[in-house]
Amino acid sequence: xxxxxxxTSSPFPTVTAEAGLPPDTLPxxxxxxxxxxxxxxxxxxxxxxFFRLLYHASTKLxxxxxxxxxxxIVLYILAPVxxxxxxxxxxxxxxxxxxxxxxxxxxxxxxVFCGVAIITGSALGLCARGVSxxxxxxxxxxxxxxxxxxxxxxxxxxxxxxxxM
Numbered sequence: 001x002x003x004x005x006x007x008t009s010s011p012f013p014t015v016t017a018e019a020g021l022p023p024d025t026l027p028x029x030x031x032x033x034x035x036x037x038x039x040x041x042x043x044x045x046x047x048x049x050f051f052r053l054l055y056h057a058s059t060k061l062x063x064x065x066x067x068x069x070x071x072x073i074v075l076y077i078l079a080p081v082x083x084x085x086x087x088x089x090x091x092x093x094x095x096x097x098x099x100x101x102x103x104x105x106x107x108x109x110x111x112v113f114c115g116v117a118i119i120t121g122s123a124l125g126l127c128a129r130g131v132s133x134x135x136x137x138x139x140x141x142x143x144x145x146x147x148x149x150x151x152x153x154x155x156x157x158x159x160x161x162x163x164x165m
Contacts, residue, residue: 066072
């Protein structure tokens with residue numbers, strides 16, 4: 001398959017069959033290309049004309065709105081109110097916000113340091129508690145009979161109660 005461009009027809013390439021191949025062996029896309037080329041050569045100038053008209057209409061409409069509209073007059077009359085509202089907004093909204101952001105940025109490293117210290121201290125404390133509990137269990141002798149210890153404590157409590165009566 002070879003492509004040939006003829007300077008007189010259209011700027012789009014046309015596909016022709018190679019020598020010795022019948023035109024039926026061309027792929028389906030090659031059969032559509034001439035129609036697509038013709039369609040684009042017809043649609044492109046229409047689109048360009050449409051967008052030019054849209055551009056000119058919008059600029060004329062915008063110019064008409066600016067000249068005829070009472071909006072500039074109203075904005076000129078309301079200028080002191082808008083300037084006052086901007087000043088109030090800057091003073092009561094933007095200034096506290098900026099101060100708050102500055103303070104948060106300044107305190108952030110301290111916040112991170114304290115958070116890491118608390119987490120590290122908690123983890124270290126839990127590990128130390130576990131190690132100390134294991135050492136206590138390993139070093140101290142275990143009572144042989146827990147029931148006997150409970151009974152001894154109960155007897156002591158009964159003796160104290162009898163003594164107080």
